[in-house]
Amino acid sequence: MITSQQAQDIVLNHCHSSPPCSEQFTIYFCELSPKKDFWIIRCNSERYVIYNQLDHCYVGVNAYLVDTTTGKIDIVGSGESVEDFLQDIYDVQTASNQYYLLHPAFSKENKIPLLHLKHWIGCGYIDAINLLTINKNWFTGKRRYLKHIQVLLDKQNIETEIILVDKTEHAIIVDNSIWFEEDIKKELRKVIGYESSR
Numbered sequence: 001m002i003t004s005q006q007a008q009d010i011v012l013n014h015c016h017s018s019p020p021c022s023e024q025f026t027i028y029f030c031e032l033s034p035k036k037d038f039w040i041i042r043c044n045s046e047r048y049v050i051y052n053q054l055d056h057c058y059v060g061v062n063a064y065l066v067d068t069t070t071g072k073i074d075i076v077g078s079g080e081s082v083e084d085f086l087q088d089i090y091d092v093q094t095a096s097n098q099y100y101l102l103h104p105a106f107s108k109e110n111k112i113p114l115l116h117l118k119h120w121i122g123c124g125y126i127d128a129i130n131l132l133t134i135n136k137n138w139f140t141g142k143r144r145y146l147k148h149i150q151v152l153l154d155k156q157n158i159e160t161e162i163i164l165v166d167k168t169e170h171a172i173i174v175d176n177s178i179w180f181e182e183d184i185k186k187e188l189r190k191v192i193g194y195e196s197s198r
Contacts, residue, residue, distance in 0.1 A: 004030055007039035007066040014064070014073055015043060023058075026050060032068070033086060039066040040082055084144060091143040098164040101171055102139040102146040105159040108132045116157045121185055127192040135191045141174035149174065152181055 002010075008027045015025040028049045029042035041064045043049075047056035063082050065074040076085045091100070106113040108129045118128035131138070138160070139146055146162050153160050172178070172187045 001068050002039070002066065002071050004039060006071070007041060007068070010066055010071055010073060011041045011043055011064045023047075023056070029063075033065070033082075035086075035090075037068055038074075038086065039068060040064075041066060087144055088142055095143075095164055098166055099140050099168045100143045100146055100162055101137055101165045101168050102149060102160050102162050103136045104132050104138070105161040106132070113157065113159060120156045120158060121188055123189065123192060130192050131188065135170065137169055137171040138188065138191070139174045139178075140168040140171040145174045145176065145178070148179070149184055152184060156181075 008030055011027065012025055024046040025043050026046045026049050027041060027043045029040070031040055032038070033040055042062070043064070044058050045053075045056045047053040048058070060078050062076040062078050062080060065076060065082070065085070066072070067074075074085070074089070076082050104113075104117075108114055114128055114132065117131060118125060121128065121131075139149055143162060150160050150162060170191070172191065178184060178187055
């Protein structure tokens, strides 16, 4: 296992080899991840960390993750949390060569959920049925994003499930721009061609 000191040296070497390389960097945080598979390291310029010179603070990086086995570095951006970044890594490992897919957990024979879906999207009866049959591969992407969508849909009494599949034909690729109910509705309307026909 790579030691704390080795991990810190890896990060400092990385920082000193990246432009502008004239700056001296120093580590101010280093701890193991809960699963002990990554060193979570934060560093910044020496002049900022030690001498509090605010104009020498480098932004853009929340933390460096150093794999305790390989020494490989992953960079967590300043807009991301370390916990979310780690969860994404673990979800990818779990998926292996498959993809996460969110699809409805009920069929067209379940009339009450079907009506909830129809009213919530604001589409016709046939379009709602199509979302449960022909176009039932709704969303694919990071499991964390799919969980967020699942929670929002659950509040509307629209039950879904997240599964692993080999192919995600016609599924919408989710990123963090599809975050609110209106975004989800808009994307599902596109799936049934409802947006373009209005």
